Amino acid sequence: MTTADTHPRSLPRTSDNALLAEAGEGTRVQFRGIVKDYGTTRVLHGVDLDIAPGEFVSLLGPSGCGKTTALRVLAGLENATGGSVFVGGKDVSGVPTNKRDIGMVFQSYSLFPHLRVLENTAFGLRRRGVGKTDAARRAADALDLVGLGHLGDRYPHQLSGGQQQRVALARALVTEPRVLLLDEPLSALDAKVRVQLRDEIRRIQLRLGITTVFVTHDQEEALAVSDRIAVMNAGRIEQIGTPEELYLRPSSADVAAFVGVSSLVPGVVRGSSVEVWGTTLPLQAEAPEGAVEVFLRPENVRLVGTGEAGVDAVVQESTFLGSFRRTLVRTADGSLVRVQHPAAERVEFDEAVRIALAPIPVLTRPVG
Known part of the structure; x- marks a missing residue:
């Protein structure tokens, strides 16, 4: 990875936390002219976006604007009709999802009901061939990071919705991905838990320095946690800027109507x-x-x-x-x-x- 693709951060480091020990670098993510068609319907119209190493960027917009499709193209879950996706300076457009070194958290928790919390968290590591003892240690570190280290022996049904989403976040982080993708991860939670987990995600992201892309239709969420926000409408980015820029200086009537x-x-x-x-x-x-x-x-x-x-x-x-x-x-x-x-x-x-x-x-x- 070149210095153009990483961004050093001064972050806490501890010898007993593998995640924090690896913290300090983020990865540049770039969309270059991304087009996506479903049959005769075009849902992304030449999307260009440059996300700096370690930056937290939200894709904000109404339902059907293309934000989740853009995230899925970045993850490799959808193939772009045109354009390229770069991660760390490398074109990953033809790289399968499991080779992109990306962690994902979805709206649904998708936890295995028959596995304990620690086993759910370690699942991705075990699939990558990490030994049982090392995987358990790293999973415990990840659960500590999200405040659930004491619940590793429980099953998912014994947890609240907010706790289950924290487990999903720990599972995404435990493999130490270069990029974290969050697709409406808070929308199924009640208001108070949503705010708590939103702030927790931001705290962890800053602590690890991981490049993060967050999809949401909730402007308050985007304004609260983002370094920058890309406002999308009809498959295009209407404006990208800091929360302050979007709120105080919207570039168009559409952005003004949607933000705030x-x-x-x-x-x-x-x-x-x-x-x-x-x-x-x-x-x-x-x-x-x-x-x-x-x-x-x-x-x-x-x-x-x-x-x-x-x-x-x-x-x-x-x-x-x-x-x-x-x-x-x-x-x-x-x-x-x-x-x-x-x-x-x-x-x-x-x-x-x-x-x-x-x-x-x-x-x-x-x-x-």
Whole structure:
């Protein structure tokens, strides 16, 4: 492996943990013009993506956008119709899955019900010819890494869903793969466990420095754990960037609509600004003059007093979210607008309020 294909990291190393002892390098992954057809239907349209060694990249998009197909092409579970996949600088397009040195975790745990947790974790090692004693030791290390070292003698049915997915993660890591692929691994879990395991996956990924590709349709998951996010739509990457870039500077209306929460309200573009309810807002990107729909983030709208400049609205619902509230209001023109405000500012259903807009650059899209 050349220095262009690996990225050294300063990570903890222990003599009794094989996984951590091998930590410190990641592997570059590249998609070059990947096309995938199913019969006459094209699901990937020339996808290009360069993932740095040790980077955590999420493929984010709605169902049917091609994100799982892209992951399966990388894993070798699907053959690309055109283009090439490179892992560590080597074209692996014709290499079978079991020769690509890739670990995978799926939505379904796929654990063997008749094998104990330690045996499930060691299964891949045993298939590779690793001796029973060495495989058991390495499996125990992997289970320790995911916090399940004390449950090695249990069977899968004796574990919770979150614990079973941790075993699946340990099984994927125990072979010390160059790349880790995660295909919607959290969607079958309840909300609290999903957040806990999401954070645990990120912690382990940073600790090992392993290049990771994470497929999800949940924008909150992607924003929380990713170094970069590739937003996909209709078999193409619409935009790739850091979570902050995607949220604050989406490149298109489609990305703005999918990443984060937005309200669409009427406006009129005049020159380099757009007027919304008498307030002039700067444009984030050039737009033709005339009537448009304007994307407003909840945090760009605030509740104001009756004597302040703003627009009248009526509360439709208000949700308490701990440190803040998110309230949906309806303006006189029928627009539904989400407002994020301090939890102490309580409002009631059907209450008359006023809202004002912060002078933050916004995106627009043509009407209709």
